[in-house]
Amino acid sequence: MKIAKALLVLSTVLIFLIIAGCSSMKSTDVLNFVLPASGYVKTTLHYGSNPRQSLDVYKPKIEENTETKAANNKTPIVFVYGGAWRKGSKEDYEFVAHALVGLGHTVIVPDYRLYPEAEFPEFVNDVAEAMSFVEQNATSLLGKPLKQVILMGHSSGAHTAALLATDPQYLNSRNVKTEIAGLIAISGPYDLPLDDPEVKPVFKNVSEKEANPVFNIRPDMPPVLLLHGEKDERVLPFHSKRFAKALTTSGASVTLKIYPSVNHTRIIGSLAAPLRFLNDSYSDIDAFLTRID
Incomplete structure (x- = not known):
């Protein structure tokens, strides 16, 4: 022992x-x-013609004779990974899907086109297109129609998820009817400095309002959970604080968690079972999902 x-x-x-x-x-x-992959069935599909336009669906294995059958009633989660709009792969984030499937949720992780092949808003539109694909094929993919979904993202992926939650144009343009039931945004840049050398080439000829979720909060926002590390030097914590303040001012339901001594990568890595001792992000996500689902 x-x-x-x-x-x-x-x-x-x-x-x-x-x-x-x-x-x-x-x-x-x-x-x-x-991490074991025994608790879910993974399906990979293409939602568009570009090689980057594919997605993974992680569906919990449901035992007919156990209480886990109730997991089929939980709201699916769309997770958008980060990478400064320049890198990333859905395969890298199976550990995130593992964590969320463990809470009983089906998880959809889309790839999307990256800069320089794609500029804003093409990568946001890709995620919207992926959601449209899942909605249209929900019966075969999920075993039931897709009526609600929870958006979740990390870093630049949190920025994309926040734009989808705050600005209806992206989902409307893809004829997505699914209701956004909640937003979990981790370490995202919600008030982008458009003159920043890293940001500027991706967001060409774009206004602050178009690019920033903090300026696009709609009156019927779903509940929001914002997580950020106090020691994050990649995306400074003021982004989450400013977004939380704007959401609160608009009357939205928002929970902000700032974790001491946590940086940009540790906050997402700690969702994996062996690393949950690093901070409370997993338990805070669990509590939020339990509250809204």
Whole structure:
């Protein structure tokens, strides 16, 4: 027993070192490798003609003779990963799907076109198109019609998810009828500086209002959970604080969590089961989903 505990601690420490950037191996590869895939069925489909226009659907395995059958009634979650609009792959975030499936939710993780192939708003439209595809094929993919969905994202993916939740034009243009039941946005840049060298080429000839969720809050916003690390130097915490203030002023239901000593990558990595001791992001997401679902 002591040996097993020691091995568990050692593996956790090794994963932590990788998350901290102490290895050339991708930390997401390690997380995906150590987590079992026995609790869900994964389906990969294309929602468009571009090779990047594909998505993974993680559906919980439902045991007919157990209470897990109730999971089929939980609202599906669309997770949009980050990568500064320049990199990322849905396969890297199976650990996020694993965490959310463990809470009983079907999870949809779309790939989308990246810069320089795509500029704003093409990557936002891609996620909207993926949602339209799932809605149209919901009976075969999910086993039931898609009436509600929860949007979730990290970093630039949180920016995309927030735009989809605040500005109806994207989903309307793809004829998406599904109601947005909630938004979980993690470490996102909701008030983009359009003159920033990293942002400027992606958001050409775009106004602040078009590019920033903080300026597009609609009167019927769904409940929102904003998570951010206090030590995030990639996307500064003021983005979540400013977004939360704007949401509160508009009368929306918003919960803001700022985690001490947490940076940009650790906040998303800690959703994986071996790393949940790093902060309370997983338990806070669980509490939010329980409250709104």
